[in-house]
Amino acid sequence: REAFDWLMLYRKLRGGAAAVDGPADPFLSEASLHDVRLQPGTVYWQAQQTNLEYLLLLDADRLVWSFRTQAGLTATGTPYGGWEGPNVELRGHFVGHYLSATAKMWASTHNDTLRAKMSSVVDVLNDCQQKMGTGYLSAFPSEFFDRAEALTTVWAPYYTIHKIMQGLLDQYTVAGNSKALEMVVGMANYFSDRVKNVIQKYSIERHWASLNEETGGMNDVLYQLYTITDDLKHLTLAHLFDKPCFLGLLAVQADSISGFHSNTHIPVVVGAQMRYEVTGDALYKQIATSFMDMINSSHSYATGGTSAGEVWADPKRLAATLSTENAESCTTYNMLKGFPQLIQMDKGNSICGLL
Structure with a gap:
């Protein structure tokens, strides 16, 4: 996996030792996307160009519309529809996919227009997170998690949060955006406090029960994050998912x-x-x-x-x-x-x- 390769390289460059020793050197090691280019004119290159054109077509203001609205910032333009519609409980998850896709596409093409666009989306999301002031970042209110923790009906809020966290982590590990790392750490710390509160106020069983819904790869992204931060809080939260x-x-x-x-x-x-x-x-x-x-x-x-x-x-x-x-x-x-x-x-x- 591209992200994991970069995280391991990062740890080696830092010279830090893991709090918990991992397995021996990996048997397989991926080449960085930055070092690989597809041969122009091939079917694979044509498919990549189609993906690139699609990512360039997406409008940044429309992507972040619900995030701005949720944070109390002025939103320009009109939001996208479908599952990103402003009244849909999964809104925001596509933006997470977009951040992952653009990071990897930029690494594969070094398209300057794409880099500017994805960086502008990260900047707006950072403004939203800073405005809310708790580390929370989403296109929907934190009340969705109140409902999840109360075991009442809500449509998979952790599924969406995973996509946003993974997208930001990819923007850091693949595209080198240090601001994105600060943002995903803020999100992880916010949810660490939320989960701790549920366990202390109710029980560990209540937390496990709240996971009987699509939570995406929350454990996956948190283990990746831990390899960068060495923060046992992030390792513990990963275990809890x-x-x-x-x-x-x-x-x-x-x-x-x-x-x-x-x-x-x-x-x-x-x-x-x-x-x-x-x-x-x-x-x-x-x-x-x-x-x-x-x-x-x-x-x-x-x-x-x-x-x-x-x-x-x-x-x-x-x-x-x-x-x-x-x-x-x-x-x-x-x-x-x-x-x-x-x-x-x-x-x-x-x-x-x-x-």
Whole structure:
């Protein structure tokens, strides 16, 4: 993973020792996107140009409209619609995707116009965070988390926060924007205090129950952040997003994942893989390996995709689940994130036969 490579390089340059020793030198190491260029005229280059044109087409003021409004700043233009609509509870998550996409596209092309545009979005988001003054940053109010913590209906606020945090972290690790790192640290500290308050006021069980919703890869991004900050607060918070009711099943290698919402839980496993890479905790290597074995042996279709309607079905009756709702693209994307990490964890041995 690009981000992880850069984080490890950063640690080596700093000469700092991890608070918890990680595994030995990785078997695989990616080349930096800054050092790779696609051959003009190839189908891959054409696809990259299409993505670049799309990212350049997006309007910065429209992207940050709901963030400005939430922070009490003047918003110009009109907001985007769809899931970014100002009345949609997932608003803001696309901006996180945009920050990740532009950071990696800029590293691959060094397009000056794109760099200026993505930097301007980070600047506006920083203004919003500074205006609110708590470290919180989102396009929706913090009251959404009050509802999550009270176990009342709300549409996946941590899912969106993960996208924003990962986007900002990519802007730092891939595009070198130091302001973005300060912002994601502020967000992590804010949510560390929130989670601590829930546990102290209610119980750890209340916190676990609040995670019975899509939380994205909160554990993943926090483990990445910890490798930069060496702040045990960030490591602890990452642990608190390692969903035990799911990872516990994988730890004892119980193929009991039928009925679980796939796109909620695949990112949790990707985070468990990062926990192993960062801390060297062998249990989390076993968890990730068991998960991939289960998916590939009994929960995958011939295409390699998994789940029906984003839910894992009875592995003995997969044929009965075939419809137009199989192997959703979000689920496929998150599975693809897990494969490279697993190969590295396995030192390129047995798991390679799965590809």
